[in-house]
Amino acid sequence: MPDAPAHPALRPVEIVQALSGDGTIALRDPSGRSPHIVSVSHGVMYILARLDGTRSLIDIQADYMRRFGRMLFSDELAKLLAQLDEAMLLDGPRFRAHMAQVERRYRESPVRAAIHADGVGDDPRAYFGTLLDHPADAEPRGGGRLLGVIAPHLDYARGRPCYAAAYADLLRHTDATRFVILGANHFGARRAVVATRKDFATLDGVVPHDGEFMQRIERRLNADLCEGELDHEREHSVELQVHVLRHVLGDRDFRIAPYLCPDPCGPTGTRPSDGRGVDLRDFAAGLGETLRDDPTPTCLIAAADLSHVGEYFQDDTGMDAASLARVEAHDRRLLNSLAAEGPEAFRSAVAATQNATNICSVGCIYVLATALHGRATATMRRYHQAVTREMRNCVTCAAVDFREE
Known part of the structure; x- marks a missing residue:
């Protein structure tokens, strides 16, 4: 690093280990763009907190x-900044030069x-067969054509009850040959909805994307939704659904349309917080209109987790039964508002609490429910709390069906 930047900016990092026996704190890049884990002292943490791009070196000193x-x-x-720069933090x-190379490679590849x-x-078939053993306590699927599903994007082991409820008998309940998969954009740069026109590699072959359908949506919106598509490269929410779909659909030929959705609960609502890109409400409406004009059997999937609470998420919710019961009641109230009052009421209810329980997937749930509004009824079939007490965190999820009215 020849010269220290005049106003250094630290990239987003997360604590993976609190103060240990030697008084250090372990940090990592949650996006995975940097593979390094760095250990820093309390004093260095104080410096890192001031690397926000607005303070000069003299201000920091x-x-x-x-x-x-x-x-x-x-x-x-200068030495500390050089070490952080070397670690891509x-x-x-x-x-930026590193990311330009990564983006070029991603855009040149036809497959994610x-x-x-x-x-x-x-043995993925054996793994998914075990994962999707249908939980006895899931609500049975009702009648009516299945038009959409909310499923977890939590790792398979912790999200198992809701993965099973969402996917175990999906093959029997939908004739869809196209799946629009709406994920969360956890660590990407874009603040608007972003698509990628890539086929997705799975553990059992490549699943093609429906580029023609995706381009029809873009023409309707007069927008390039693939601007910023690199956000898909490391995002897990969509990928985890594609692996499961490939397993449960067996020999059925199907295509996907993958999108990542931003949080619509901030000060700008459904409009991108940086002013760049399509309003999420417009995207959801455009998706719904395109589907109504299209004869291909299609199912929408919102790859969605719900609340993220506990010390790991810088939240003071305890892991005791009473605290977790309050989280469940909060989640259920929100999902009930989605089913009874619709997507705008759901979004407004989360925003009214300033997203008090750190729900990461309001955007993709909102898009699914808006695109199917007036066409489908939502029914929650399973709710689950994945509690990891040693890490002092809880992530919640649900399996919800949207069936044709």
């Missing part, structure tokens, strides 16, 4: 002096590689 009563020398700060020329199925093992 002055803050450090006020907090710790000693000088942070320029060569110390600074947003600067090195990282599978990167989120490490735990499946060497």
Whole structure:
């Protein structure tokens, strides 16, 4: 790093280990763009918190002096910044050049590689057969054509009850040959809906995408939804559904249309927070209109988890039974509002609490429900809380059917 940046900016990091015996904190890049885990002291954490792109080097040094009563020398700060830059944790020329190469490779490949199925093992058919053993406590599927499903994007092991409820007998309940998969954009750069016109590699072959259908939506919206498609490369929410679909549909030929949806609960609502891209409400309406004009049997899937609570998520919700019961009641109230009052009521209910329980998938649930509004009725078939007490966290999910009215 020849020269320290004038206003250094740290890329998003997360704590993977709190203060350990040696007084250090382990940090990593949650997007996986940097493979490095770095260990830092409490004093260095104070510096990192000030690398927001607005403070100058002198500002950072002055803050450090006020907090710790000693000088942070320029060569110390420059050395730290160089180490962060080398680890691809600074947003600067090195990282941007790296990402330009990554994006070029992704755009040139016709297939999105599978990167989120490490735990499946060497026999995916046996693994998914066990995963999808139908839970006895799931509500039975009703009548009417299945037009949409909410399924988890939690890892398979922790989300198993709802994966099973959503997918175990899917083959018998839909004749769809196209699946529109709506995921969450956990770590991507885009603040609007983003598509990728790539086939998806799975553990059992490649699943093709429906490029013609996706382009029809773009023409309707007069927008390029694939701008920023690199966000799909490392996102897990869509990929996990494709592996399961490939298993449960067996020999059926089918195509997918993959989209990542932003959070519509912030100050700008369904409009992109940075002003760039399509309004999520317009996308959802355009998707619904395109489906109504299309004879191909289609099923929508919202790859959605619900609440994320506990210390791991910088949240003070306890892991005791009473606290988790309150989380469940909150989740159920929101899903009841979705079923009874519709997608706008659901979105507004989450926004009214400032998304108090950190629901990561409001956008994709909203799009599915909006696209099917007036055509399908929502029924929750299973609710599940994946509690990891040693990590002090809980992630919740549900399996919800949308059946033709």
